[in-house]
Amino acid sequence: MALPKRIIKETERLLADPAPGISATSHEDNLRYFDVVIAGPNQSPFQGGIFKLELFLPEEYPMSPPKVRFLTKIYHPNIDKLGRICLDILKDKWSPALQIRTVLLSVQALLSSPNPDDPLANDVAQHWKENENAAIQTAQEWTRKYATA
């Protein structure tokens, strides 16, 4: 079946004009399935890390949000052990006016500003709240251990 024009447009723009620190490439055999790489933002505990993610546009896209998951292990209060991301625009705050690009920019922003008050990984969030410096140190260690190419 033909790919919706909107998805073709978005894919082309992602390639031609990528957002800084983000790359997204669709699979040749499944144009709704993207390999994503996000560079850990500067001044965050994830700086220097290269994080791999996967993104899938379900049949209902853009009426439903894309599905996004981290493939690289990451120590973050809003990302769980399986790489699932707690981000409102991926759930109830999704709007068809958003795009793959905006979603990935939001994920990148989430790396810069972890939010332990709306946690997905409870143990990590608790660590973050009780001893932020120690939690940041663990996040840096994980970045070195799992997110360096």
Next chain:
Amino acid sequence: MAKIPRNFKLMEELEKGEKGIGDGTCSYGLTEGDDMLMSNWNGTILGPGHSVHENRIYSLRLYCGEHYPDVPPTVSFISRINLPCVNQQTGLIDSSRLSCLSNWKRNYGLETVLTELRREMAMPHNRKLPQPPEGSAY
């Protein structure tokens, strides 16, 4: 139709499994909660009523390789069971003898396999088969 990739299909199955499926007679979950590849799963089947399996709980191991769901999972019983599709030495299910595995379709899932096995246990020609002692394992 959009073709759902392996990992997102397994993620959907996981979320369904976490909520509990159907009437609770079958369940499954990841063997290791942090297995990002989502390859190894545990399943349980509550033996169907009006059969020798009634009130028994069977444990299974399910493996989803990198080509799942284009290819079916590998499934074996951990609990000993006497059933024609189960290898009596290893507990491994002979995929040629379970129709959901031999006629595997991409939209099937781990739940499909577990519920069909439970149906097998309740079949007239299977439900009275003599069984190994309860609680024994392969």
